[in-house]
Amino acid sequence: GVIKGYFNWGMNPCHSAPNAGNVRRSMANLDWLVVADQVITESASFWKAPDMNPADIDTTVYYLPCALIYEKPGIILNSGRWIQYRYQACEPWDQAKPDYEMCDLIWTAICDLYKKEGGANPDPILNTKWDYYVDGKMDPRPVAWALNGYRVAGTDCNCDSKNPKTDLLTGYAELGADGSTACAMWIYSGMWNNNKAPLDPAEQPLCRRNTEDKSGIGLNSEWAFSWPSNRRILYNRNSCDMQGKPWNADKKLMEWTGEKWDLVDQADFVAAKDGKPVPPNNKTFFMLWEQNARLESYGMVDGPLPEHFEPFESPCDDNPLNGAFQNPCAFGVNYASTKQGTKEQYPIVGTTYSVTEHWQTGGQTRLCPSLVESMPSQFVEMSEELAAEKGIKNGDEVRVFNNRGSVVVPALVTKRFAPMTVNGKMQHQVGLTHHFGWADLYGTGDVVNDLTPNVGDPNSFTPEYKAFLVDIEKA
Structure with missing residues (x-):
């Protein structure tokens, strides 16, 4: 009731977000929703979800067909801090446009409205x-x-x-x-x-494609650009002793010759000032204001030291490593929508993961018949022991459920999963893949993220997809 409109740009939260059913119910409170994506995703058709009643939803949904990653040029990044340029391979299909063109069309139209009709505070818009x-x-x-x-x-x-x-x-x-x-x-x-x-x-540096590796340890410093300053290893001064001599001469990142720094990697410290070399010193943590190492972290919500906490939903009775059972700083734990379950209600640990044949929520891969043929549905993976206990055979339809949702998926009975012993008690675990949904693609199925809790890490806000409680039964 507070947020009236929502631009859903290149994501599919009605499928990918934890407690996805709660996201769908929240979407129904919007006046309008704009979805920019390559296909009609679960978010673009949230009102068609099996648990939604279109007659009760007044949200106006606009769909903007977006160019695929190979239908537009641009810049990509990876978790190794590399920035690379990606060329356009082909033109966008039909009326699809790159996201930056859609942004431009929307911004231009908004500016025209402000110029013609005015507004409460036009300056931030018109002077963008x-x-x-x-x-x-x-x-x-x-x-x-x-x-x-x-x-x-x-x-x-x-x-x-x-x-x-x-x-x-x-x-x-x-x-x-x-x-x-x-x-x-x-x-x-x-x-x-x-x-x-x-x-x-x-x-440009981000488009370099030199495969020669002068470091001998796989830095590949002339391939693309590593932020910041094409520095491949942060705090690399620590590869040397106080005199600037490498701890391991066979894997040298840099060395003080007595007159200058011989650099294999870009220096992450003051190596020269006013064009003159700076001799070795102990200021080796260039990205920290004190330039020295920290024994304790600060700026962390739950710092200063890392600690183990049990998940939001845990099969354990206590936390043997900490007097606190769960992280008191975790976000979302007090939300009414999380609907926390207990180990008595839901005695099995659930986790989620991906398969090779499908990508994320399947918006692209579920359009490929060969990939759907290779992996036609999601599954719940379980041990032979749990299957025998529940009377489930390989391929049976299984209902997996908790306080947040209920999904029906085929069973995959495997030796890969085995019961664990936790605090002296046998503990079962099941795993679910998460690429399928009700959207009108080749592969359909229930959204397993209806089961995951909308809680997470207090610093990164990473959702807790990997541990939650469920129960299962033959459907």
Whole structure:
């Protein structure tokens, strides 16, 4: 009742979010919903869910067909801190558009409305920095310039292809505190810095494809760009002793020769100042303000030291490692929607995972008949012992349920799962895959994230998909 509208951009929370049924019920309180995706997902058709009654829902849903990842150019990142450029392989199908073009159309229309009709507070809208055009067309390359950083007094981001921006920064060291420079994300600075060819991705650091590895330990420093500053290993000064000599000469990242630093990886410390080499010192943690190691973490909600807590739903009676049973700082634990179950109600531990043939909520892979043929449905994996106890055979339809939801999936009885002994008691566990849903694709099935609790880590807000309580029975 507070949030009136929701832009659902490139995600499928009615399928992927924990306690997905609660998300669907929340969606029904919206006045309007905009879903931008490649296919009609569960979020785009939430009102069609088996547990929803369309007659009770007044939400207006708008669907914007979005270009697939290979139908548009752009930048991708991975968990190794690498930024790489990805070229467009083909044109978008039918009326689908890249997300940045859709953003531009929406923003332009909103600005036109403010200009014609006014508004309560138009300045933040009309004065938004939105100079991402080349030859009058929305283009991701000026966005890359903004992320990289540039000199404000130089050429404009809005440009024609014959006169592109030519005042890009070489790295974050050139950023000034006097308003002379601008940068949308300092850690990315240096990824797109070639002023001789600013419109050519192939000439930028993030598009390097040199497979030679001078480090001998797989740094591949000339392949793509690793933020920040193409530094492959953070705090790499600690690979040397106080005199700057590598602890392991065979895996050298850097070495003080007596006159200068011989660098294999980009220095994560002050190696030179005013063009002169800085001799070894103990300031080895460059990204921390004190530049020294920390015995205790701070800035963590549940710090300062890591500790083990039992999950929100646990089969245990206590936590032998800690006087507190569960993390007192975990988010969501007091929500009425979490509907916590007990081990007496639901004595089996559940977890979720993926299969090779399908990707995330299946929006792309469930459109591929060969992949659906290879993995036609999800399953609940269980031990032979649990199957025998419940009278379940391989392939039987099984109901898996708890306070949040109930799903019916085929059983996969396997030796891969075995009963565990926890605090001297036998404990069963089941595993569920999570790629299927009711959306009109080739592979359909129940949404198993109806079972997972909407609680999670207090620092990263990572949901607790991997441990919760359920019970099972033959359907």
